Structure formats: C-alpha cells, structure tokens
Amino acid sequence: MGQTLTEKILDDHLVEGDLTPGEEIGIEIDQTLTQDTTGTMVWLQFEALGLEDVQTELAAQYCDHQTYQFDFKNTDDHRFLRSAAGTFGAHFSRPGNGICHNVHKENFAAPGKTLLGSDSHTPTPGGLGQLAIGAGGLDIAVAMGGGAYYVEMPEVVNVRLEGELEGWASAKDVILEMLRRLSVKGGVGKVFEYTGPGVESLTVPERTTITNMGTELGATSSIFPTDDQTEDYLERVGRADEFVELGPDEDAEYADEITIDLSELEPLIATPSMPDNVVPVREVEGERVEQVMIGSCTNGSYEDILPAVKMLKGNEVAKHTEMIIAPASKQSAEILARQGHVAELMAAGVNFSEATCGACIGIGHVPASDSVSLRTFNRNFEGRSGIEDDNVFLCSPEVATAAAIAGEIVDPRDLAEEYDLEAPGIELPEKYDGSKADLISPDEAIDDELIKGPNIGDVPLKDPLGDTVGGETILKMDDNITTDHIIPATADILKYRSNIEKLSEFTLSRVDDTFAERAKAAPGGVLVAGENYGQGSSREHAALCPMYLGIEAVFAQSFARIHKANLFNFGIVPLAIDEETYAKIDQGDDIEIVDNIGEGVRSGADEFTVSVNGEWEFTAELDASERERDILAAGGKLSWTKQQAESGGAAPADD
Numbered sequence: 100m101g102q103t104l105t106e107k108i109l110d111d112h113l114v115e116g117d118l119t120p121g122e123e124i125g126i127e128i129d130q131t132l133t134q135d136t137t138g139t140m141v142w143l144q145f146e147a148l149g150l151e152d153v154q155t156e157l158a159a160q161y162c163d164h165q166t167y168q169f170d171f172k173n174t175d176d177h178r179f180l181r182s183a184a185g186t187f188g189a190h191f192s193r194p195g196n197g198i199c200h201n202v203h204k205e206n207f208a209a210p211g212k213t214l215l216g217s218d219s220h221t222p223t224p225g226g227l228g229q230l231a232i233g234a235g236g237l238d239i240a241v242a243m244g245g246g247a248y249y250v251e252m253p254e255v256v257n258v259r260l261e262g263e264l265e266g267w268a269s270a271k272d273v274i275l276e277m278l279r280r281l282s283v284k285g286g287v288g289k290v291f292e293y294t295g296p297g298v299e300s301l302t303v304p305e306r307t308t309i310t311n312m313g314t315e316l317g318a319t320s321s322i323f324p325t326d327d328q329t330e331d332y333l334e335r336v337g338r339a340d341e342f343v344e345l346g347p348d349e350d351a352e353y354a355d356e357i358t359i360d361l362s363e364l365e366p367l368i369a370t371p372s373m374p375d376n377v378v379p380v381r382e383v384e385g386e387r388v389e390q391v392m393i394g395s396c397t398n399g400s401y402e403d404i405l406p407a408v409k410m411l412k413g414n415e416v417a418k419h420t421e422m423i424i425a426p427a428s429k430q431s432a433e434i435l436a437r438q439g440h441v442a443e444l445m446a447a448g449v450n451f452s453e454a455t456c457g458a459c460i461g462i463g464h465v466p467a468s469d470s471v472s473l474r475t476f477n478r479n480f481e482g483r484s485g486i487e488d489d490n491v492f493l494c495s496p497e498v499a500t501a502a503a504i505a506g507e508i509v510d511p512r513d514l515a516e517e518y519d520l521e522a523p524g525i526e527l528p529e530k531y532d533g534s535k536a537d538l539i540s541p542d543e544a545i546d547d548e549l550i551k552g553p554n555i556g557d558v559p560l561k562d563p564l565g566d567t568v569g570g571e572t573i574l575k576m577d578d579n580i581t582t583d584h585i586i587p588a589t590a591d592i593l594k595y596r597s598n599i600e601k602l603s604e605f606t607l608s609r610v611d612d613t614f615a616e617r618a619k620a621a622p623g624g625v626l627v628a629g630e631n632y633g634q635g636s637s638r639e640h641a642a643l644c645p646m647y648l649g650i651e652a653v654f655a656q657s658f659a660r661i662h663k664a665n666l667f668n669f670g671i672v673p674l675a676i677d678e679e680t681y682a683k684i685d686q687g688d689d690i691e692i693v694d695n696i697g698e699g700v701r702s703g704a705d706e707f708t709v710s711v712n713g714e715w716e717f718t719a720e721l722d723a724s725e726r727e728r729d730i731l732a733a734g735g736k737l738s739w740t741k742q743q744a745e746s747g748g749a750a751p752a753d754d
C-alpha cells in the first residue's frame with residue numbers, strides 16, 4: 100500500500116512504534132524552534148536536565164511576542180535567551196526581527212525535515228513540505244537534547260483542492276472554509292494533507308497561511324507536497340539547494356477526504372469570538388470598524404501587506420478607523436521600505452509597528468471599548484486582544500483593507516465597484532534579500548554562560564504520584580476553554596512567564612479571579628471542563644501553574660492535544676468523563692478517586708471509580724500510553740527524564 104506524504108516523513112524519522120493511527124510513535128526531530136514567552140522555560144529545563152549542547156541539526160530561538168519590552172523583565176528574558184542560545188548552540192533572532200514562524204520559514208524551514216516548536220503555530224512550514232508540530236516546552240527541551248518526540252500517530256486526512264482562487268478570494272478563505280466546515284475541534288488527532296489539482300496554483304506564502312491556521316482546527320499538523328512553487332520560493336529566499344521533491348504515493352490511503360473547489364470560495368470572515376464562527380463577509384457588511392490590523396504569523400508577510408499597498412493607492416484610511424500594519428518579519432518591512440511602499444502606506448494613513456506578535460496577544464493596539472476590530476490574525480478568543488467583551492473579526496488582508504477604506508465591514512467585491520479597485524492577487528518579491536543583521540548563528544554567539552535577571556526563577560518540580568488524587572472541584576468550566584483563559588498572555592501577565600510563583604496568581608483569572616487563591620488554600624483540588632479543554636496555545640504554563648497551585652487532576656469531556664501532553668508532563672492526571680457526568684458535577688463538589696491511582700496508573704488501568712461528596716460515583720477514563728503513565732507516576736517529565744538518564748535509559752543524549 101502506498102504512503103501519504105505525512106507517513107513518508109514520519110517513517111523516515113521513526114524511532115519507536117508503528118504508523119497505526121491512535122498509537123503512540125516516537126520520532127527523531129531535525130529542527131527546533133522556541134520563542135520568547137515559552138523559550139525561557141525550555142532553556143531552564145534544558146539546564147535542569149544537565150544538558151550541555153543542542154543535539155538537533157538546528158535549533159532557533161526567536162524573540163517575537165513581547166518585543167516592546169515594557170518591563171525590564173521582558174528585556175531580561177530576551178538577554179537570557181540570547182545567552183542560552185549562545186551557551187547551548189542555537190541560532191538567535193533578536194527582538195524585532197520578526198515572528199518565529201515567518202523568520203523560520205524564510206531562513207531555515209526545509210522540505211522533508213521534522214520541526215518541533217514551543218508554539219502552537221509551528222506547523223506553518225508545512226506549506227513547503229516540512230512536517231512541523233507544536234508542543235509543550237519540556238518536549239522541545241528533551242528533543243534539543245537528542246531525545247525522541249512522542250505523539251499519537253495522527254489520522255491523515257486528504258484535503259483535495261480543485262480549481263483556482265478567483266477575484267477577491269484568498270488563501271485565508273481556504274482555511275476559514277475549513278474552520279466553517281470542521282470547527283475548532285475538527286482536527287484533533289489529524290494531519291491535513293493538501294493534494295489535488297488546485298495545489299499548484301498556490302504560492303508558498305499562500306500555503307503557509309493555510310498550514311499556519313490549521314492549528315485553529317486543533318490539528319497535529321498540516322502539509323503540502325513540494326513542487327515548482329516550493330522550488331521557486333526556496334530560490335527567492337536563497338536556499339534553492341534545499342529543494343526536494345516530495346508528495347504522497349499515487350495509491351496512498353487516507354482516513355478521510357474533504358474537497359474544496361477554490362473557484363467557488365468567496366471572501367469569508369470569522370466573527371467574534373471563535374475562529375470557527377465563519378460567515379461570508381456579505382452577511383456582516385455595514386458594521387462600523389474602528390480598527391484594522393494586518394499582521395501575525397498567518398497574514399503579516401510581504402505578500403500580505405502588498406495587497407494593502409495596491410488597494411490604498413489613491414485612497415485613504417477612513418477618518419474614524421485606525422489601520423496598523425505589524426509586519427511578520429523585519430525582512431518583509433525592509434523590502435517594502437526599499438520599494439517605497441512603507442512611505443506610500445504611511446501617507447495613506449497607515450501606522451507601522453515593529454515586526455512582532457504584539458497585538459495578537461493583547462500587547463499594544465488594544466481595541467477601544469465596544470468597538471469592532473478587523474484583523475488578519477488567526478485567533479479571536481474573547482479578551483485575547485486585551486479588553487474583555489472585545490469584537491475581533493478575522494479575515495484576509497483584502498477584506499481588512501477594504502474595511503479600512505470604507506470604515507465598515509464590506510465585501511471587497513462591493514467596494515471594488517465604488518472605488519474602481521482590481522483584485523490585488525498574490526505577488527512575491529523578486530528576492531527575499533533583507534539584512535541578516537538580527538540573526539546570530541551559533542558561530543557568532545557572544546555569550547557562553549547563562550545570564551539570569553532577578554525575575555527568572557527555577558522550574559518547580561512535583562512529587563511522584565501518590566495513592567490518592569482528588570479534592571474540591573475548584574472550578575467547573577464550559578466547552579472550548581482556551582489556554583488564554585487558563586494563563587492569559589497580555590502584557591501585564593506575560594512578563595512573569597519565567598517566574599511561576601508570580602504567574603500562577605493569574606491562573607484562570609479570565610474565568611474566575613478568585614481561582615488562584617482558592618486553589619492555593621485548598622488541599623489538593625481538581626478542575627472539571629467540557630469539550631476541547633485547553634485548546635489554543637502550546638504554553639506549558641497552562642499546566643505548570645495549576646500544578647503549582649496544587650491541582651491534581653482535570654476531568655474533561657475531551658482535551659486539546661498539546662495541552663493534554665502538557666498535563667502529563669507536569670504530573671496532572673487528565674481524565675475523560677461523559678456528558679452526563681459533566682452535567683452532574685457541581686463546582687465545590689468533593690471528588691475522590693476511589694481506586695489507588697498511583698498503582699492504577701503504573702499497572703495500566705484505564706478506568707477509575709470516582710466518588711462525589713461520598714454520595715454518588717462515576718467512572719473516569721485515562722487514555723495514556725505506557726510512557727505517559729511512567730511520566731505521571733514520576734511526578735512529571737522533568738523528573739522522569741532525569742531518572743531515565745540516571746538509569747542509562749532512552750533519555751536525551753549529550754556529548
């Protein structure tokens with residue numbers, strides 16, 4: 100039987116298991132990516148594991164999320180990251196050089212290689228045939244140390260593209276259409292592999308918009324085959340020699356197939372406050388817009404800004420609307436500046452930010468109260484923009500620019516008539532020839548020891564799993580709780596990412612601001628949630644902080660992939676419950692696992708009897724591999740990995 104592209108790359112990198120969907124596999128990692136808000140923990144864990152040198156072919160450390168450095172704590176984090184990259188042998192991208200996924204795509208992403216990153220949008224370079232997966236920081240630390248990455252073998256779904264995009268429809272509309280059809284949990288346990296005759300019409304930047312936002316489907320990854328478009332892109336970024344032709348076998352078998360006819364797509368928009376609330380733009384036309392932003396790792400590159408240049412020629416941003424462009428990479432901004440486009444945009448009323456994630460997580464450009472903001476980003480979770488009850492819509496650069504000109508949401512096809520606009524289409528620069536001054540290779544490193552500021556603490560450890568787990572139900576939550584609910588990423592909180600004691604005070608504050616205090620005071624404690632608990636970010640802090648506050652187990656109807664792995668990694672037991680049980684449990688209920696949990700976890704038990712207030716009982720399921728059970732039993736992955744190394748087991752190697 101033939102193989103899918105995903106299976107081929109996994110097969111090439113397989114170190115444990117076989118490619119049976121649902122079974123755990125171990126794969127070798129070629130490249131890693133870390134960023135500033137998850138990276139500090141990664142390197143502290145790398146240090147705590149006693150590792151000395153990066154073992155992967157390439158490791159790259161980016162500073163992209165909080166580049167405005169509002170607080171010395173951010174700047175200290177960046178200096179620490181530079182020192183860690185230098186000390187351990189990683190490339191270092193300075194603050195302001197751009198968003199990790201975009202800078203990685205331009206400089207390092209390579210077809211056929213595996214990439215593991217401590218950011219959920221790591222799958223971005225799937226658009227050029229790289230198998231890239233987002234994971235919790237501790238998994239990256241272990242991979243950088245030479246250890247395998249373990250993941251459930253995903254089902255591979257064939258997304259067959261037919262036709263070509265026409266007029267004002269764009270790559271963003273392809274992924275918004277996927278979200279409209281499948282929802283934010285439709286991709287859990289899956290890799291979306293794009294195939295079909297429509298693929299060849301899409302350039303690499305268009306493909307990476309799609310693979311990037313595949314994360315919002317909850318997917319393990321998304322990938323395109325490589326072809327002339329890939330070769331062309333690699334040539335433009337000056338890495339033509341890295342091209343390899345890759346694709347599925349003709350008789351490859353997929354778990355499922357979805358067909359999208361590109362020629363039938365129209366401009367779409369995700370309405371507040373979930374990326375899958377997708378409707379045609381025409382359905383929400385006429386809404387007054389006060390802010391428009393082009394940026395983020397999804398649509399912030401040169402190719403995403405150029406449509407704005409074309410559409411704003413001879414036009415201006417409406418007087419009651421602010422338009423901000425935050426380039427995804429400094430290189431994009433530099434090329435646009437050399438071409439004179441930055442000046443043209445400024446003259447049309449656009450405000451330029453430095454190349455950063457920033458506003459995507461509520462750092463800068465927070466929308467005004469009770470106002471609409473249109474963004475080319477990938478997430479519009481409630482409050483993520485920095486204000487509660489926000490109204491953030493997600494759309495393509497074309498739809499965003501149309502709104503900036505009109506001052507209201509408008510389908511660009513309708514605006515085109517009035518303003519005599521032509522669909523801008525996609526255009527790549529001749530060469531991506533920006534300066535590399537902000538990229539420091541391991542050979543150019545200026546540090547050879549770690550520099551820790553006063554805010555950089557230790558990584559907390561947990562005791563091995565005991566016989567009992569339980570306590571008060573400190574919080575009961577709904578479906579689709581995001582990691583932004585669990586540990587918000589706004590400026591006031593982000594500065595504590597390297598200081599767990601302080602950061603944990605903000606745990607679940609978006610849901611209930613008394614949570615942290617109550618959790619800390621209670622002996623033990625559990626969380627109860629509906630479907631898709633922990634969707635969104637890879638931030639391991641969303642497990643680390645509840646662990647620090649004493650949470651011992653999470654009972655949920657289902658879990659998001661990365662968050663579930665993070666719960667194991669920090670010794671919190673993730674248990675599945677059915678809808679009926681979820682409905683019956685109340686906040687405040689006293690929950691005790693009746694069976695000896697420590698023994699059960701170690702011996703492979705997958706069902707546990709749980710008592711509520713000593714009055715009624717239910718069964719909760721533990722879906723865990725042998726390795727995950729060992730990790731839980733040890734009190735988390737850090738302790739487990741250390742134990743493995745001490746006993747000469749299969750832990751990260753160091754030379």
Ligand code: MIC
Pocket residue numbers: 136137164217218219220460588635636637638
């Ligand atoms: C996000 O988009 O939520 C982030 C901020 O990039 C996170 C990483 C983090 O929390 O630091 C992600 O997507 O993993």
Ligand code: SF4
Pocket residue numbers: 164198218220395396397455456457459460477478
């Ligand atoms: Fe940065 Fe936003 Fe992309 Fe996350 S989703 S990496 S915060 S731009």
